[in-house]
Amino acid sequence: MIEARGLRKSFGPVAAVTDVGFTAGDRAVTGLLGPNGAGKSTTLRMIYTVLRPDAGRIAIDGVDALTEAEAARRRIGVLSAQPGLYRELSVRENIRYFGALHGLGRAELAQRVEELIEQLGLADCALRRAGTLSQGQRVKTALARALVHSPQNVLLDEPTNGLDVPAIRTLREIILALKAAGKCVLFSSHVMQEVGAVCDRLVVIAQGRVVADATPAELAAGHDGRLEDAFVAAVGAGSP
Amino acid sequence: MGRTRRWRQFLVVLVKELTESARDRRTMLTALLLGPVGGPLLFAVMMSLGIERGQTDTHEPARIAIVGGQYAPELTGFLVSAGAEVLTIPPRPALDGGATAAAEEALKAKRARVAIVIGPEFGTKLRAGRPAPLGVYADSSDHHAQGVRSRVLAWLNAYGSGLAAARLQVRGVSPEVVTPFSIDEVDIATPASRALLMLGMLSYFILLATLIGGLHTAIDMTAGERERGSLEPLLALPVARSTLVLAKLSAACVYMTLALSITLLAFGLALPHVGLEALGMRANFGPGVAARIFLVVLPFVPVGAALLTLVASFTRSYREAQTWLSFVLLVPTLPIVFASLYQIEPQARYVIVPSLGQHLLITALLRDDGLLWPLWLLSALSCTALAMALAALSLNLWRRESLLG
Numbered sequence: 001m002i003e004a005r006g007l008r009k010s011f012g013p014v015a016a017v018t019d020v021g022f023t024a025g026d027r028a029v030t031g032l033l034g035p036n037g038a039g040k041s042t043t044l045r046m047i048y049t050v051l052r053p054d055a056g057r058i059a060i061d062g063v064d065a066l067t068e069a070e071a072a073r074r075r076i077g078v079l080s081a082q083p084g085l086y087r088e089l090s091v092r093e094n095i096r097y098f099g100a101l102h103g104l105g106r107a108e109l110a111q112r113v114e115e116l117i118e119q120l121g122l123a124d125c126a127l128r129r130a131g132t133l134s135q136g137q138r139v140k141t142a143l144a145r146a147l148v149h150s151p152q153n154v155l156l157d158e159p160t161n162g163l164d165v166p167a168i169r170t171l172r173e174i175i176l177a178l179k180a181a182g183k184c185v186l187f188s189s190h191v192m193q194e195v196g197a198v199c200d201r202l203v204v205i206a207q208g209r210v211v212a213d214a215t216p217a218e219l220a221a222g223h224d225g226r227l228e229d230a231f232v233a234a235v236g237a238g239s240p
Numbered sequence: 241m242g243r244t245r246r247w248r249q250f251l252v253v254l255v256k257e258l259t260e261s262a263r264d265r266r267t268m269l270t271a272l273l274l275g276p277v278g279g280p281l282l283f284a285v286m287m288s289l290g291i292e293r294g295q296t297d298t299h300e301p302a303r304i305a306i307v308g309g310q311y312a313p314e315l316t317g318f319l320v321s322a323g324a325e326v327l328t329i330p331p332r333p334a335l336d337g338g339a340t341a342a343a344e345e346a347l348k349a350k351r352a353r354v355a356i357v358i359g360p361e362f363g364t365k366l367r368a369g370r371p372a373p374l375g376v377y378a379d380s381s382d383h384h385a386q387g388v389r390s391r392v393l394a395w396l397n398a399y400g401s402g403l404a405a406a407r408l409q410v411r412g413v414s415p416e417v418v419t420p421f422s423i424d425e426v427d428i429a430t431p432a433s434r435a436l437l438m439l440g441m442l443s444y445f446i447l448l449a450t451l452i453g454g455l456h457t458a459i460d461m462t463a464g465e466r467e468r469g470s471l472e473p474l475l476a477l478p479v480a481r482s483t484l485v486l487a488k489l490s491a492a493c494v495y496m497t498l499a500l501s502i503t504l505l506a507f508g509l510a511l512p513h514v515g516l517e518a519l520g521m522r523a524n525f526g527p528g529v530a531a532r533i534f535l536v537v538l539p540f541v542p543v544g545a546a547l548l549t550l551v552a553s554f555t556r557s558y559r560e561a562q563t564w565l566s567f568v569l570l571v572p573t574l575p576i577v578f579a580s581l582y583q584i585e586p587q588a589r590y591v592i593v594p595s596l597g598q599h600l601l602i603t604a605l606l607r608d609d610g611l612l613w614p615l616w617l618l619s620a621l622s623c624t625a626l627a628m629a630l631a632a633l634s635l636n637l638w639r640r641e642s643l644l645g
Contacts, residue, residue, distance in 0.1 A: 045472070048476040049475075049476060050472055050475045050476055050641070050644060051641055051644075052641065070478045070480070071478075073476055073477060073478040074478045076476070078472075078473055078476045079473075080469065080472045080473050080476075081469070082468070082469025082472075083469065084465075084468055084469030084470035084471070084472065084473050084474075085468075085470065086256070086260055086468075086470060087468065088259070088260045088261075088263040088264055089256070089259065089260060089263075093256075093259075097252065097256050098473070098477065100248075100249075100252040101249055101252055101253070101477050101478075101479050102477065102478065103245060103248070103249075103478075129263075142473070145473070146473070
């Protein structure tokens with residue numbers, strides 16, 4: 001479970017996030033939604049501890065992410081906006097590297113890596129170097145790397161960027177499987193369709209603050225069931 | 241438990257960095273071949289050419305053109321018996337420049353390296369015991385002419401001294417009266433120290449190749465990770481940043497040490513093929529000296545790795561890092577230039593400067609002075625202190641958000 005309260009972050013004179021707070025529960029998929037530059041990535045980066053908020057609190061499964069960053073990091077798996085693989089390492093080695101850094105034992109690590117390669121359909125390219133992969137294979141490898149230590153909380157920053165339809169479908173299945181396993185999934189997107197299909201809860205961010213926090217059904221209710229209209233209305237209401 | 245965990249993570253990162261660099265063919269080519277083998281090879285070729293040039297100067301036949309040789313047949317005969325290849329040239333008509341023009345023409349046409357012009361009054365003045373004029377023409381921009389010119393001047397002096405001695409004896413004066421000094425020139429340079437002048441560049445080549453060995457790894461660990469987006473997922477792992485920095489620094493050190501070893505091996509193989517013996521020198525570069533040079537440069541390795549890492553941490557991209565670091569590669573040369581300009585001897589206050597200390601200790605080794613252990617210890621301590629300070633600065637940068645770019 002991820003709890004964020006009153007987050008604020010500025011880069012010099014630019015206020016990226018002014019007031020963001022929400023709760024992403026276990027056994028649920030939470031969508032962080034907003035137009036480009038709304039502050040989604042900054043919010044996620046604060047949650048996965050590479051940015052330090054100017055104000056506010058973050059708790060991962062009750063662990064304070066600001067004071068006990070290392071303990072919090074153990075409970076999260078991160079797919080950042082760029083897959084960021086090591087080109088000279090094979091798919092399997094890329095996954096194994098992160099697992100080893102998480103402290104997985106040899107046998108456990110080997111088993112987990114093979115499991116993920118199977119689950120994500122990476123068996124054909126497991127021995128290939130990451131530099132030669134297609135965009136879809138890259139994202140899948142990065143996702144496997146994020147899941148290698150079976151984290152309770154999974155953070156995905158715009159995971160569908162650059163993916164084709166079958167790859168998006170695989171991703172959706174994985175997200176739903178994680179939810180079924182009781183995990184807390186938090187992902188950001190600016191594409192309505194993919195969010196509506198999998199999310200239990202939507203947190204809409206515009207101009208650095210939360211403008212809506214509801215289930216997709218609640219959000220769409222006032223707009224003839226059209227989520228996209230609800231999104232545009234919410235974002236529009238948030239701007240001055 | 242915490243310590244074991246950190247140690248294990250350190251090893252995981254170290255092994256990954258080594259593997260990744262080893263698979264990049266271009267990196268390996270630069271780090272372990274171009275620097276460590278190319279440098280010594282270039283050095284050996286440069287030295288060989290230099291030696292060959294020195295030799296051709298003395299073996300070059302002294303081709304002399306003599307204008308007006310008929311006025312001094314004895315002198316011409318003396319020069320021929322001394323070993324000169326004499327070419328007698330008739331002077332041109334006076335209106336066309338006379339003897340001078342003929343001499344210049346012979347030099348320009350490369351028919352001779354040096355031309356001697358003898359005037360018609362030469363014989364008369366010589367017989368009268370008055371200075372007889374001689375013109376010696378040579379092109380000072382022609383390197384090959386210099387050796388011939390100095391030999392011709394020496395021959396002329398010898399011929400003149402013989403004449404002077406004969407004149408004095410005729411007048412009943414011993415020639416020794418006009419020779420107040422008996423000069424005995426002794427060169428106390430040992431063969432090794434003479435070679436040193438040319439081997440002075442060696443320490444620079446060694447330091448440079450060592451630095452190049454760690455260049456890629458140092459860039460890759462910050463600018464590279466940032467550029468391909470792997471830095472952020474890495475920092476979101478439960479790994480202390482100090483573990484990451486130290487492991488990456490160690491990876492750079494491993495490659496630098498490897499580059500250093502290959503460089504010394506290459507020098508050891510290349511130097512015997514340089515004909516130093518022809519100049520009465522010998523390359524004092526046996527396995528013992530190479531091993532001691534390795535010991536001397538080893539403390540410099542972490543300094544170089546930390547310096548490269550620190551600079552790479554400031555830069556935003558791989559390309560920018562490369563630009564800055566090629567400038568950093570010049571830094572260790574400055575103390576060496578300083579040392580050669582002022583002919584500094586190994587002393588405590590100099591060896592504590594990294595790179596200068598290495599240069600001075602290597603120079604002493606090449607001069608057969610052996611390894612100066614107290615100075616080595618001092619140099620190693622100061623290098624270690626500086627490396628730790630630079631690593632601490634890098635770590636400080638790694639703790640900041642601005643590292644993410």
